Amino acid sequence: MTLIGQQVTVELKNDLAITGILVSVDQFLNIKLDDIHVVEEQKYPHMMAVKNCFIRGSVVRYVKLPASAVDTALLQDAARREAQQPTVPAPR
Amino acid sequence: MSDSYFGFDTTMPPLNSDQLTAGTAEITEDELSKNFEEFALESGQDFGCDQGFDPLADQLVETGDDYNEETFGNDITNIGDDFDFTQSNAKIADTIQKEEKLYVDRRKSAPSDNNELLRQRPLFSNLWDDQSGGISVNGNGSYPNDPTNDPKTSPLMPESPISPSIWGSYHPPSTRKESLPRHHHETNLHHPSYENPPTYPPSQISPLPPGFGPPGPPPTARVPTLEEIEKQLQRQAGQSLTKRMLSLAEVEAALLGLNGRPPPLPIYGQTEGAYREQEAAFLEQEAAIREQEVMYYERERKRREKQRKLADMAKYNGLMTQNDKDYINRIQISQLVTDDPYSDDFYYQIYTAIRNRPAQPQMGTFSPHASGGGAMGHERRHRNRGSESGMLKVQQQVLRIVNDVRRKPKSTQLSLEGALGKIALNSVRNPRQLLQVSTKHTDTHQNHASPSGGSHQKVPSISSHGVVDHRKVLRSIENIYWAVLRLEELKRNQEREAKDKWQEKYTELVNKMWEELLVTEPIGVSFPHPFISILSVSKGKKVIPRVLRHCNKDQFTTLITMLVANFEALDVCKTAIGGSNGNIKQSILDEVELFMNTVVPPLLQFVAEAPLKIVNGLLTLFIERNNIIWVAKSKVGLAFLTMFLSRAEILKQGGGYMQGLPLPEEREIMQWQETYNRLFNQLQTYFLLSFPPFMSNIDDMYVWQFLAAMAVGASMEQQHILVTEVRERVLETVVQASRIPQDKATHKITNVNLFLHALGLDASQLKI
Numbered sequence: 027m028t029l030i031g032q033q034v035t036v037e038l039k040n041d042l043a044i045t046g047i048l049v050s051v052d053q054f055l056n057i058k059l060d061d062i063h064v065v066e067e068q069k070y071p072h073m074m075a076v077k078n079c080f081i082r083g084s085v086v087r088y089v090k091l092p093a094s095a096v097d098t099a100l101l102q103d104a105a106r107r108e109a110q111q112p113t114v115p116a117p118r
Numbered sequence: 119m120s121d122s123y124f125g126f127d128t129t130m131p132p133l134n135s136d137q138l139t140a141g142t143a144e145i146t147e148d149e150l151s152k153n154f155e156e157f158a159l160e161s162g163q164d165f166g167c168d169q170g171f172d173p174l175a176d177q178l179v180e181t182g183d184d185y186n187e188e189t190f191g192n193d194i195t196n197i198g199d200d201f202d203f204t205q206s207n208a209k210i211a212d213t214i215q216k217e218e219k220l221y222v223d224r225r226k227s228a229p230s231d232n233n234e235l236l237r238q239r240p241l242f243s244n245l246w247d248d249q250s251g252g253i254s255v256n257g258n259g260s261y262p263n264d265p266t267n268d269p270k271t272s273p274l275m276p277e278s279p280i281s282p283s284i285w286g287s288y289h290p291p292s293t294r295k296e297s298l299p300r301h302h303h304e305t306n307l308h309h310p311s312y313e314n315p316p317t318y319p320p321s322q323i324s325p326l327p328p329g330f331g332p333p334g335p336p337p338t339a340r341v342p343t344l345e346e347i348e349k350q351l352q353r354q355a356g357q358s359l360t361k362r363m364l365s366l367a368e369v370e371a372a373l374l375g376l377n378g379r380p381p382p383l384p385i386y387g388q389t390e391g392a393y394r395e396q397e398a399a400f401l402e403q404e405a406a407i408r409e410q411e412v413m414y415y416e417r418e419r420k421r422r423e424k425q426r427k428l429a430d431m432a433k434y435n436g437l438m439t440q441n442d443k444d445y446i447n448r449i450q451i452s453q454l455v456t457d458d459p460y461s462d463d464f465y466y467q468i469y470t471a472i473r474n475r476p477a478q479p480q481m482g483t484f485s486p487h488a489s490g491g492g493a494m495g496h497e498r499r500h501r502n503r504g505s506e507s508g509m510l511k512v513q514q515q516v517l518r519i520v521n522d523v524r525r526k527p528k529s530t531q532l533s534l535e536g537a538l539g540k541i542a543l544n545s546v547r548n549p550r551q552l553l554q555v556s557t558k559h560t561d562t563h564q565n566h567a568s569p570s571g572g573s574h575q576k577v578p579s580i581s582s583h584g585v586v587d588h589r590k591v592l593r594s595i596e597n598i599y600w601a602v603l604r605l606e607e608l609k610r611n612q613e614r615e616a617k618d619k620w621q622e623k624y625t626e627l628v629n630k631m632w633e634e635l636l637v638t639e640p641i642g643v644s645f646p647h648p649f650i651s652i653l654s655v656s657k658g659k660k661v662i663p664r665v666l667r668h669c670n671k672d673q674f675t676t677l678i679t680m681l682v683a684n685f686e687a688l689d690v691c692k693t694a695i696g697g698s699n700g701n702i703k704q705s706i707l708d709e710v711e712l713f714m715n716t717v718v719p720p721l722l723q724f725v726a727e728a729p730l731k732i733v734n735g736l737l738t739l740f741i742e743r744n745n746i747i748w749v750a751k752s753k754v755g756l757a758f759l760t761m762f763l764s765r766a767e768i769l770k771q772g773g774g775y776m777q778g779l780p781l782p783e784e785r786e787i788m789q790w791q792e793t794y795n796r797l798f799n800q801l802q803t804y805f806l807l808s809f810p811p812f813m814s815n816i817d818d819m820y821v822w823q824f825l826a827a828m829a830v831g832a833s834m835e836q837q838h839i840l841v842t843e844v845r846e847r848v849l850e851t852v853v854q855a856s857r858i859p860q861d862k863a864t865h866k867i868t869n870v871n872l873f874l875h876a877l878g879l880d881a882s883q884l885k886i
Contacts, residue, residue, distance in 0.1 A: 053450055097469055099660065104465035106599050 035065065035090035036081055042070060044079065055083035448515065460607065591651045594634055595658045601631035602664045628668050635665060637673075637680050646687035649680055654689040656709060659716045666720040674724050675732065681721070682736050685755065686744045688713075695751045710753055718757060725761050730769040730782040734790050737762045741797055747804045756808060756824040759797070763827035766790050770831075794831050801828075805843045812850060817865075822872040829876035837877055848874070852881055 030048050036057055037043045043066070046059030058080050064073040438446075459467050605627045612620060632638075636648035652658040666674065685691055690713045693706050725733065740746070740758065749755035768774070769782050770790070782790075808824065810816040829840055851870050855863040867881050874880055 097465075097472070100465055100468055100472075102657075103468075103599070103603060106596070107461065107464045107603055110600060110603075 029091060029095055032092055032095060034059075034092070036086055037088040037090065038081065038085050039087045040085070042073075044073075044081070046078070049078075052083075055086060057081040057083065057086065057089070451515070460610065588651075591648070591655060591658070594636060594648070595652055595655060595661065597634040598631060598652070598658075598661050598665060601627055601634055602661060602668075605631065605668050606664070631665060631668065632673060635677070637677050641680075641683060647680065647684045649677075650684045650687045653681070653713075653717065656712055659709075659712050662717045663720050666724075678721055678724060678736065679739065681717075682740045682758065683743045685740065685749055685758070688754065690754045691749060691752045694753065695748070713754055714757065718754070718761075722761055725765050727777060728765065729774065729779050730766060730786045730790060733762050733765050733769065734786060734793055737766070737790075737797065738793050741793065741800065746797065746800045747807070750801060750804065750808050750824075753820055756820050760820070760824045760827045763794075763824075763831060766794075767827070767830050798828070798832065798836055802839060803843065805840065806847060809847060812847070817869075819869045819872070822869045825873040826876040829873060841877065844873070848881075849884065852884055 030050065032048055033045060034048050035043055035045045036059065042064060044059060044062050044064055046062030049058035049060050051057055058078070060078045062073075062076060062079055064070045067074060605624070608620065608624055608627060615623075636652065639648045641647060646654070653662070666677070669677070681688075689706075690710045694702055694710050725736075728736075737759075740749075740762070744755075750759065769779070770787060772781055775781060805825065805828075808821050810818055810821075825840065825844060829837055832840060848870055851866050855866040855870075858866070870881050
């Protein structure tokens with residue numbers, strides 16, 4: 027279930043996209059990655075030397091998960107359920 | 119100095135085997151030293167082995183002494199040689215030697231229990247004997263061991279310290295030592311001097327006058343070395359050039375040996391080519407060694423760096439107690455904990471449930487999760503957790519946290535004592551709101567859409583012009599999903615609630631869902647029918663199997679009837695019919711595939727249990743309501759026809775008896791035959807149109823299945839018509855199969871045989 031130990035791509039709000047092995051995530055969605063490399067290495071050569079990183083959750087735009095690890099149908103259901111959560115009056 | 123280390127021309131005449139066999143390890147060492155020193159002599163450099171390669175001298179500015187005269191006020195051409203101490207030393211070299219001899223003799227005559235000294239004395243004298251006919255150190259003839267140089271000349275003169283002091287100034291041992299690891303060559307050269315240091319009596323023994331020795335390092339180590347060099351120098355004086363070249367080869371051979379490989383002497387010198395090969399190999403090896411060294415140093419450097427970092431951080435060790443850590447953990451976990459995991463962590467719960475029981479059969483691959491199975495998986499997961507003792511502890515802690523959270527559920531912020539600022543208690547359930555969306559507008563919109571007053575839109579209420587708004591379709595699909603999700607949740611909680619109450623809720627929800635399906639909307643008011651519109655959206659297709667799980671027989675019948683009656687309007691029917699070229703867009707093919715995988719299986723299951731009466735009615739409706747020739751061109755249409763035909767055939771043959779159905783009445787069978795004939799007559803002369811274009815890559819198995827179903831129920835006459843019509847296609851396929859690879863051909867033949875077997879024939883009987 028957990029994606030820890032899998033490869034994910036984190037796209038930041040400054041357009042930097044970092045691919046790496048997920049180490050941990052906390053409740054702020056701060057992310058720790060290992061073995062990282064930047065998707066556009068040419069554009070950000072200074073990142074080539076960086077091997078691991080901690081990403082503050084607030085700067086994350088997207089996290090790309092491996093498709094095989096996500097059940098999209100179930101995710102849709104989960105999203106539907108969340109939309110039905112008490113704050114939004116359920117359609118009746 | 120570029121070709122080889124010593125600057126010799128390395129392309130030498132081939133060595134003869136004698137020279138090679140002479141090259142044992144010890145000789146190599148000797149030769150090396152000699153070789154080197156000879157070179158030093160030739161090039162006029164001093165004996166300092168290291169200095170011979172020191173490029174410092176090159177940096178000296180030799181020009182620009184035009185004004186020296188002015189500067190120094192002297193005639194520079196008239197320089198005396200009073201600073202040349204070496205020369206003056208040379209003058210007295212003779213005397214020095216004599217004095218040394220004298221000294222040694224004196225020591226000999228003196229009573230001494232120093233065995234070492236005694237042992238070394240002959241060596242010492244040999245040293246001086248050897249130099250007969252050799253070139254002297256300083257370049258002028260130093261006449262060795264003149265027997266007339268008797269010790270009596272200056273009996274009291276101490277052993278000459280001059281020689282060591284002079285040499286020493288050139289050659290401080292410390293420098294040499296430092297340079298040692300730089301080159302293996304040098305290491306080799308120095309070996310003799312280090313291995314036999316006591317060839318000369320240690321200078322401590324000699325009565326060296328204070329201040330006479332060189333400053334700095336003690337002379338002990340130096341003295342023997344110098345003597346050694348001198349000795350070797352003198353010994354090699356008469357060596358031939360060829361000998362020297364051999365020794366070069368041996369240097370390298372020795373080097374190889376030094377690097378842990380046996381010196382490959384036998385290969386050596388057999389041919390010049392072999393030698394070159396050898397040298398190339400050597401260079402290669404040397405490069406490899408260097409690389410290894412670099413790697414080693416790199417590793418070492420990294421290791422050190424890591425250790426340094428660790429040591430750097432070590433001062434923070436134990437800064438937090440276990441209590442502190444637990445406290446932090448609790449703060450973090452409290453964000454994730456919930457007393458209702460199914461509503462707050464739905465995805466995780468179901469996903470784990472599905473993953474934990476991959477073997478459990480599910481109703482088709484399309485079903486994201488079986489509603490009943492979820493609860494089971496959930497339970498099992500809890501059992502697993504309980505078995506782990508560590509998890510038990512966490513669970514208890516979690517329980518406590520849940521209770522805490524429940525006690526004060528309102529707080530969204532937490533201020534800790536001594537902490538700066540506040541800790542936000544936003545969670546997945548209570549995220550910080552970034553967008554403030556006014557709900558007023560949508561409310562009015564909704565009310566507008568459904569003036570009847572329901573809290574959700576009373577959807578595809580047909581718009582005035584009779585076309586269902588696509589958005590409304592999507593809305594109603596979402597409403598279906600909502601009901602389905604509630605139903606599935608209810609099923610999971612079946613055990614927890616009282617049966618009556620549960621049943622009540624369940625029925626209510628099923629009715630709600632049924633309402634949302636819009637199956638019961640009257641036909642003909644809108645086009646397409648709202649239910650068909652729902653089925654034309656892919657997520658609408660996907661929800662059908664989940665809907666049907668909660669439907670009763672009547673609802674099933676209604677649904678399939680509605681579907682059959684409006685079949686033409688289905689996207690998978692009307693758009694999935696290729697033209698003459700058979701081109702169908704991939705997106706539509708995907709929709710067809712999805713329909714076959716989601717909607718058809720539960721319907722097939724229903725039909726497979728239906729009595730002949732219902733099948734009869736459905737087929738009749740199908741024929742009446744749709745242009746059957748048109749529908750028969752689509753894959754889905756053929757699938758439905760095949761479904762009805764084969765079910766009817768099974769029932770006709772009494773297959774329904776096994777399912778507890780009574781044998782079909784005569785009247786029903788008659789009716790069926792009538793319907794069949796109608797179908798056959800309509801399709802007659804159009805059977806070939808059902809096939810996809812012959813050369814297309816579409817698998818035409820479904821057509822053969824349909825034809826087989828037709829053939830089984832056909833009369834002899836009808837069979838004949840059928841065969842005549844598709845005969846060409848059969849032959850074409852069989853011919854084609856003989857030209858394509860085995861596995862594909864087998865598949866083609868199997869397809870054709872589906873039909874032929876229904877007629878009691880086989881593809882192998884065909885004569886092509």
